[in-house]
Amino acid sequence: MTEERRTIVRVVGVTKRFTMGKVEVRALKGVDLEIFAGEYISIMGPSGSGKSTLFNMIGGLDKPTEGKVFIDEVDISQLDAYELAWLRNRKIGYIFQTFNLIPVMSALENVTLPMTFAGMNADDAQDKGIELLKLVGLGERFQHKPLELSGGQQQRVAVARSLANDPAIVLADEPTGNLDLTTGEEIIELLRMLSQDRGVTIISATHDYKMLNVSDRVVWVRDGVVDRIERREELKITVGGIGGKDNGRAEATVHGGERG
Amino acid sequence: MEDASAYRFENMESKPTTSHRDSASARTGPGGSVMDKPQGRIDRLITLSFAKSVEISFKSLRVRFFRSMITVSSLVLAVSFLAFVLVNLDVASGLLAHGGRDAATVLSAAGYDVDGSGGGVSMAAKERWIVFLSLLVCTVGIINAQLMSVTERFSEIGVMKCLGALDSMILRLFLLEAAMQGLAGSLAGAVLGSLFSLLTGAVRFGLAAWVHVSWLGVLGSVGLATLAGCLLSLLGVLYPALVAARMEPINAIRAEH
Numbered sequence: 016m017t018e019e020r021r022t023i024v025r026v027v028g029v030t031k032r033f034t035m036g037k038v039e040v041r042a043l044k045g046v047d048l049e050i051f052a053g054e055y056i057s058i059m060g061p062s063g064s065g066k067s068t069l070f071n072m073i074g075g076l077d078k079p080t081e082g083k084v085f086i087d088e089v090d091i092s093q094l095d096a097y098e099l100a101w102l103r104n105r106k107i108g109y110i111f112q113t114f115n116l117i118p119v120m121s122a123l124e125n126v127t128l129p130m131t132f133a134g135m136n137a138d139d140a141q142d143k144g145i146e147l148l149k150l151v152g153l154g155e156r157f158q159h160k161p162l163e164l165s166g167g168q169q170q171r172v173a174v175a176r177s178l179a180n181d182p183a184i185v186l187a188d189e190p191t192g193n194l195d196l197t198t199g200e201e202i203i204e205l206l207r208m209l210s211q212d213r214g215v216t217i218i219s220a221t222h223d224y225k226m227l228n229v230s231d232r233v234v235w236v237r238d239g240v241v242d243r244i245e246r247r248e249e250l251k252i253t254v255g256g257i258g259g260k261d262n263g264r265a266e267a268t269v270h271g272g273e274r275g
Numbered sequence: 276m277e278d279a280s281a282y283r284f285e286n287m288e289s290k291p292t293t294s295h296r297d298s299a300s301a302r303t304g305p306g307g308s309v310m311d312k313p314q315g316r317i318d319r320l321i322t323l324s325f326a327k328s329v330e331i332s333f334k335s336l337r338v339r340f341f342r343s344m345i346t347v348s349s350l351v352l353a354v355s356f357l358a359f360v361l362v363n364l365d366v367a368s369g370l371l372a373h374g375g376r377d378a379a380t381v382l383s384a385a386g387y388d389v390d391g392s393g394g395g396v397s398m399a400a401k402e403r404w405i406v407f408l409s410l411l412v413c414t415v416g417i418i419n420a421q422l423m424s425v426t427e428r429f430s431e432i433g434v435m436k437c438l439g440a441l442d443s444m445i446l447r448l449f450l451l452e453a454a455m456q457g458l459a460g461s462l463a464g465a466v467l468g469s470l471f472s473l474l475t476g477a478v479r480f481g482l483a484a485w486v487h488v489s490w491l492g493v494l495g496s497v498g499l500a501t502l503a504g505c506l507l508s509l510l511g512v513l514y515p516a517l518v519a520a521r522m523e524p525i526n527a528i529r530a531e532h
Contacts, residue, residue, distance in 0.1 A: 076437070076525040096442065100321050103524075104439025111528065115434045119338040129438040134322040176438070 108177025461504020
């Protein structure tokens, strides 16, 4: 299914070292990864596994110590500040665990801000912003400030904002981490819909097992290396074991997926 | 390297051809590297118009009104002191020009440095120092308040950068905010200080102070104090704004956790 698809993200031999005080920490120890356009990828792993570091590299938020990250066949370490800004503005949409909406702006202004940066005129941006908010199911709440919205609604605004300039990639960092079970499921469903209907590549770093059901592939990261990569078809067999080891919530979700 | 230049090419190329390029042809861009997205209207590089910058910074000032008031209050006080001293001098020179010898003795008694030969009044050395110190303290206060404001808005700045804001945009937003704060604060301070000075002048020297004062001079003093206040406000925000602008988005977002 993915074989004929275009590669959108290629990670080649990436290592990352941090110095924390006098101690050198090797967060990534040589990661190779290829992500195809239109895929829904989950990067899973325990805290401290290097999952977030890898994720930030893919998003162009952090630079590797060694190795290269290509986005759309462009080596992002070669880009200057303007081109990086352009990349973040047009090619990548970000969704964060803590929503990170700008608190002083209304939902609509939050969504239109990237379009403003992209030089879109105000009226077009307004129309598109409302259209995107309708898409995520917040059509009538566009005048609200983030603090007047619930967590799930804020994350919906963040999803709409990430789509502002029709990015090729949406990066979601623990998108359900601060949400309760049902709201989290709604956000996951929304992301799945986006990847199917709009062909957006979705890459999410998570340890939410609800994500497994919708992911095309799951990348397991452990101790700074890619432990294994599983396709969804292969997943259901292995996941039973993991769900059993883990909390009951994960198990329930996975079993539900099997029945459905 | 080759890839990067192809990317640059895509960047540059999209700029001048906006008008005669519809979204259909945009999809089949050079080297197939253009994304399959409607590019019709969104074609220029990263921009933020001046009007929009003003709008954003004005809004964030309005939302944080109370906070901005605190930042501005030290400026208001320092500038009003400056204006007070300057207008006092205006009042004194007015009296001296009109009253001659008698006025000179009265003013000397009131603590002014009267230059007997030239007929001018100047600030006492001590007064000059106090004004200087108050402005210095005010600048340090502004730096402090603005640094706090930057820290408070770490994640906001980080998010803006993730959405594609350039360093220069962040810098501009902070400078604009400081300029607005500076203008409003020092104008209020200057008016306040000069009114107070005129009042005390009238109390000490009678209505003659108002009759003989050069109103143009008073206006000049208000203007000078306002200008000084604006400059101090901008000076105070420079370092915090640079800190904000240079911040890596990753640090900005991490800061919240």
